[in-house]
Amino acid sequence: MAEERISIFDMFKIGIGPSSSHTLGPWRAAQRFVQTLDDRQVLTKVHQVNILLYGSLAKTGVGHGTDIAVLLGLSGDDPVTFSVEDVLPKVESIKSAGKLLLAGRQEVDFSYNEHLLFLFDQSLSFHPNAVTFQVFLDDGTAMSETYYSIGGGFVVQENDTESVLTEVDLPFPIDTAEELMKWCMRTGLKVSELVLENELSWRPEQETKEGILKIFATIKECIYKGCHTEGLLPGGLKVERRAAKLNKRMVKGRPYSDYDSWIVAIREGGKDFGYILDCVSCFALAVNEENASFGRVVTAPTNGAAGVIPAVLQYYIAFHDAYQEDKIIQFIATASEIGAIFKKGATISAAMGGCQAEIGVSSAMAAGALTECLGGSQRQVLMAAEIAMEHHLGLTCDPIGGLVQIPCIERNTMGAVKAITAAQLALQSNPDKAKVSLDAVVSTMWETAQDMNVKYKETADGGLAVKVPLSLPEC
Incomplete structure (x- = not known):
């Protein structure tokens, strides 16, 4: 194969x-x-x-x-x-x-x-x-x-190999975190730099960078739209959108007219812990409220978990003065490699692995990306990804009414906050003393997925999906 x-x-x-x-x-x-x-x-x-x-x-x-x-x-x-x-x-x-x-x-x-x-x-x-x-x-x-x-x-299709992607010979073939670290140590390249070298096997560098910025443009538009749209989500649960109201409280009347000036207005709010937490939650809510409304989103790596990486990236842009194309490219490139390792070694399908396969993987991707962008070493990048997933192991997928709303939307805020926490822990730690490797947590996630009862795998047959009457509000 x-x-x-x-x-x-x-x-x-x-x-x-x-x-x-x-x-x-x-x-x-x-x-x-x-x-x-x-x-x-x-x-x-x-x-x-x-x-x-x-x-x-x-x-x-x-x-x-x-x-x-x-x-x-x-x-x-x-x-x-x-x-x-x-x-x-x-x-x-x-x-x-x-x-x-x-x-x-x-x-x-x-x-x-x-x-x-x-x-x-x-x-x-x-x-x-x-x-x-x-x-x-x-x-x-x-x-x-x-x-x-x-x-x-x-x-x-069943008679396909799992890899229906174009077969290419990559200069740095990677299936596991151990292999990723091997190439990083041999070349001295960052994770994002290895990724961009591999992408040359598919297309020229400029085309890759333009493609990443197109991905970011969609993320940016989705966050901004979600933060400025009120009303109820479709589907019958009568879940009220919260991002727009939270955004109004965050900016407190500071003027802005587009995404760029909105970022300035957000930065002017300061760096109080509670304020930053509200902002990160708002960003994640905005994306997944758009997602629940048949809006345009980016799989990151899935739609149900589409708010985690945008929220952490937006946090990095707003609170680390990183609204720069090269930083955005670095972030998305690093995140993609972490996600690929999980897809190859486990799954990114909630129907196969529960929500650990979606929110957990996206949190790990965001944690690793943020760590590299904040100056972390390659080992710290992998450590951050491991920490994030370790604390999502066993997370079930139990959407009420079969809708990607409750608890899915709020879970994106949790995944984003855990990603930032994981990055901070990794940046303040010595990876050589870590007891759990990223490959070990990938393997554990897959074993957990196989052991998980099918009713907790995106069937709406278990968990909150059967415990909460459809007429109840989300909170």
Whole structure:
């Protein structure tokens, strides 16, 4: 089996919320299926399509927007560019018209209730997040394909290798933290510098840097929009957005007109511990409130945990005077390598590993990135990532109502604060005296995931999802 080579742009993807595994992944699977129909020159012969959702995609599919994602993907829309304001109206139009325009070209009759099936009691063995697309052709034949959304927007088929990414020969191949440290010691390069050297195997350096800044632009827009949007989140839980109100209290009337002047207004609030804590929480809330509202977010490494890394990066920018392109590139590059190690050695899918695989991994990524950017050594970077994950081990995924709202949104604030704490601890510690390695905690996280009861793995069958009546407010 080919070794998995993961780029920055595999770990960080631009998409639409609320879930990378339940929204972005199925959306990409639908696009891939339509492309297969086109490649086989049968798209214009399709007269019926069925969509079968299995396991976790069925149980929390409506709350996570899986039904919406597959319909838009089959329609030929792209999550990177499709207008977030048009998401719900277009799906409602498909439902009311009873028509689906495959790839924007082939119209078929479509009944939401008859042709989109939620198979709550069926799960496929390869992965809990499975979707099968079936089409019937004019000549009486049929074809089907099954896809698995394995976390973070990654999609595979059962006969794929796990690595469906372009195979490349990297100058510094890395699968474990030990291998990462080996290359750092041999070359003297920082983690981010190794990452950028590896990225040259895919594309020129300038293209990589421009791509990272495009990722940051999306993060920046998401935070700013989330901090200035009030109202209730969709989905029926009547959860009130909190970031905008918290932001108003933070800036206390200080004037600003855009993101750049907003950063200045935030800095003018000082560096009181409580104030900084409020800011970090606000940043994380803002992103995940946008995520829960079908907004444009960046998987970091997932949508459910999309607020942790942006919140810590925003903290670094605002309170360490680091609004500089090179610092932002350094932060995201470092974070991507930590995330890749977890994906290769464990999982970033809550349906496989619970929320430790999402909030835990994102916290570790943010902790390592912040540590390097604050001047930490390579060993301190890995130590910070280990500390952050060590204190997320066993975290369950139990979304109330199958929505990425309770407890998911607040968990992003916790993950961000833990990341900053982990970075500070690592920076004040001697990694040579650490008792737990990053590889040990990755292995432990995977073993914990395998031992975890399935009802705590994004099924909404356990934990808070069954203990809290849907009519109760979040706090």
